[in-house]
């Protein structure tokens with residue numbers, strides 16, 4: 001049977017009308033069209049406290065961090081869209097990365113990141129589209145053993161970038177975001193197929 005890549009897609013933002021959630025949805029569609037099996041999740045469905053070593057020492061990882069780790073372990077690659085907060089990675093996303101990076105259930109620290117193929121993107125109402133946050137995210141993930149593809153895209157003026165149906169108003173943006181999903185899918189097929 002031919003190999004079908006498994007891709008986990010999520011945004012590093014929680015709010016319901018998040019433009020990063022719209023961004024990741026389009027990239028996920030691109031991966032689906034290219035033949036991947038895509039799991040699109042909303043981190044809001046996995047609430048966790050801020051990382052606190054006392055919580056970990058007293059009761060281990062929060063249940064939702066464990067659920068996320070298991071999901072991540074079960075996928076070959078990730079699509080991540082994250083907003084830029086104060087020129088860096090969103091605290092929301094960093095909290096999830098920190099919890100899921102911890103050792104658990106026989107898996108060493110960072111097990112759900114090592115060797116995963118990842119493509120990142122961002123959306124921001126500013127002119128740079130959150131690009132500076134991507135530098136930060138790239139640094140964090142690459143030191144965790146993730147293989148980050150060079151392709152990325154930043155959706156600028158994001159508050160006016162999407163139609164009611166979730167598609168991008170600008171075909172260039174739509175194609176680039178779908179292209180990120182396609183690129184990740186094709187890379188995984190070349191690697192494992």
Ligand SMILES: Cc1cc2nc3c(=O)[nH]c(=O)nc-3n(C[C@H](O)[C@H](O)[C@H](O)COP(=O)(O)O)c2cc1C
Nearest residue numbers: 013018019020021083084085086087124125126130
């Ligand atoms: C605490 C905070 C800091 C922010 N800092 C930046 C920033 O440095 N650069 C930027 O382009 N946008 C910044 N923004 C604006 C976000 O890009 C904007 O709120 C964006 O829509 C958030 O992503 P979302 O639509 O997915 O929720 C900031 C927003 C917040 C709440």
